[in-house]
Amino acid sequence: MFTTVPGIEDLVVREISIKGFRVYSWHKIGITELSGRLIVETEESVLRSIRNFRTIEKAYLVLDEGSIPGRDIEALRRLISSIDVDPIVDMFTPYMTFAVRSVRAGDHEFTSMDISRLLGEKLRNSVRERLGFYPIVNLDNPDIVVELDVIGDRYVLAIEIVHRSLRQRSYRVFHHEATLNPPLAYAMNMLLGYDRYGRHILLDPLCGSGTIIIEGLHYYVNSIYNGVEIYKHNCRGALRNIYEAEVHDRACIICSDSTRLSNFIRYCDGIVTNPPYGIRMRTIDDSLRKFYIKILCEFAKVLREGGRVVIISPRRGLIEHAAHVSRLEIVEKREVEQGGMISTVYILSR
Numbered sequence: 001m002f003t004t005v006p007g008i009e010d011l012v013v014r015e016i017s018i019k020g021f022r023v024y025s026w027h028k029i030g031i032t033e034l035s036g037r038l039i040v041e042t043e044e045s046v047l048r049s050i051r052n053f054r055t056i057e058k059a060y061l062v063l064d065e066g067s068i069p070g071r072d073i074e075a076l077r078r079l080i081s082s083i084d085v086d087p088i089v090d091m092f093t094p095y096m097t098f099a100v101r102s103v104r105a106g107d108h109e110f111t112s113m114d115i116s117r118l119l120g121e122k123l124r125n126s127v128r129e130r131l132g133f134y135p136i137v138n139l140d141n142p143d144i145v146v147e148l149d150v151i152g153d154r155y156v157l158a159i160e161i162v163h164r165s166l167r168q169r170s171y172r173v174f175h176h177e178a179t180l181n182p183p184l185a186y187a188m189n190m191l192l193g194y195d196r197y198g199r200h201i202l203l204d205p206l207c208g209s210g211t212i213i214i215e216g217l218h219y220y221v222n223s224i225y226n227g228v229e230i231y232k233h234n235c236r237g238a239l240r241n242i243y244e245a246e247v248h249d250r251a252c253i254i255c256s257d258s259t260r261l262s263n264f265i266r267y268c269d270g271i272v273t274n275p276p277y278g279i280r281m282r283t284i285d286d287s288l289r290k291f292y293i294k295i296l297c298e299f300a301k302v303l304r305e306g307g308r309v310v311i312i313s314p315r316r317g318l319i320e321h322a323a324h325v326s327r328l329e330i331v332e333k334r335e336v337e338q339g340g341m342i343s344t345v346y347i348l349s350r
């Protein structure tokens with residue numbers, strides 16, 4: 001089971017397949033389409049390469065999956081007593097610590113704490129019975145993390161196989177207040193839909209700390225990326241991240257104002273970007289509306305004919321209006337979760 005940004009589950013499957021692994025089957029789990037959890041049946045060698053995948057946040061080995069026989073605490077007790085924990089018990093040695101975590105979504109008469117508590121008790125007793133010692137619970141830094149998720153009428157029992165979330169990139173030495181989640185930045189670059197081995201000139205005109213540029217250069221391995229950012233300290237920070245990510249030979253940061261983009265950029269093949277959406281730039285008023293129109297009109301001026309823009313914002317109305325004014329055609333849109341709220345990723349074409 002992989003967890004990812006809700007809304008880009010299909011791109012996780014695509015990334016694995018692009019990197020040469022076969023995916024035999026996959027499905028999302030969740031009560032909504034935006035669950036961010038998918039179960040993939042794939043080659044075992046994928047497990048050894050997990051750290052190289054850029055669209056996933058966490059990875060688990062699924063031990064059991066099925067439907068829960070009711071919505072009350074008795075149904076939960078019945079489920080937990082029917083679960084075979086022997087494969088987990090076999091992993092324990094003395095002094096090894098463990099934690100049980102749980103995600104619950106839907107209409108139930110029990111909480112995620114009940115799930116963790118009941119499964120935790122069963123595991124402790126089973127280890128004691130079979131191995132002769134009680135395992136130690138450690139919620140902060142456990143050796144083994146067992147996860148039992150109950151989502152609607154489905155449950156999944158799994159073991160965590162990467163401890164640190166893969167969204168924490170080692171290149172991030174400079175932190176921006178509105179950083180885009182790196183797996184989402186990578187997925188947006190995939191959505192641009194260009195040949196990843198082609199030589200493209202790409203642009204993030206509102207680049208902040210450079211996440212889209214760095215993730216994009218990992219995907220488009222022969223391309224170059226320009227970034228524009230209005231604040232000097234962000235430009236310096238983006239450069240530091242870019243050096244740390246070792247993609248500095250293909251990236252360039254320009255400290256300037258993208259509402260005048262065509263004054264200093266002449267051409268690009270594609271744009272991937274994450275504009276400000278109003279928390280700092282006053283609320284959804286005329287100034288933000290004008291800003292979106294200005295930047296999209298500038299994008300249309302510098303983008304080659306047939307070129308694409310991938311842009312994310314929770315301000316659907318503003319993007320759609322600005323796309324109309326700038327004559328950029330909306331070819332696709334999809335909802336994703338960004339920092340706890342629903343945003344839309346648009347693919348526009350010139």
Ligand SMILES: C[S@@+](CC[C@H](N)C(=O)[O-])C[C@H]1O[C@@H](n2cnc3c(N)ncnc32)[C@H](O)[C@@H]1O
Pocket residue numbers: 176178179180181205206207208209210211212228229230231234256257258259274275276277
């Ligand atoms: C939402 S943030 C982008 C964050 C970025 N994707 C990251 O992961 O760090 C938008 C950025 O646009 C910059 N910005 C706002 N107005 C701008 C303008 N007119 N020209 C260039 N950059 C601008 C802001 O300073 C901010 O860093």
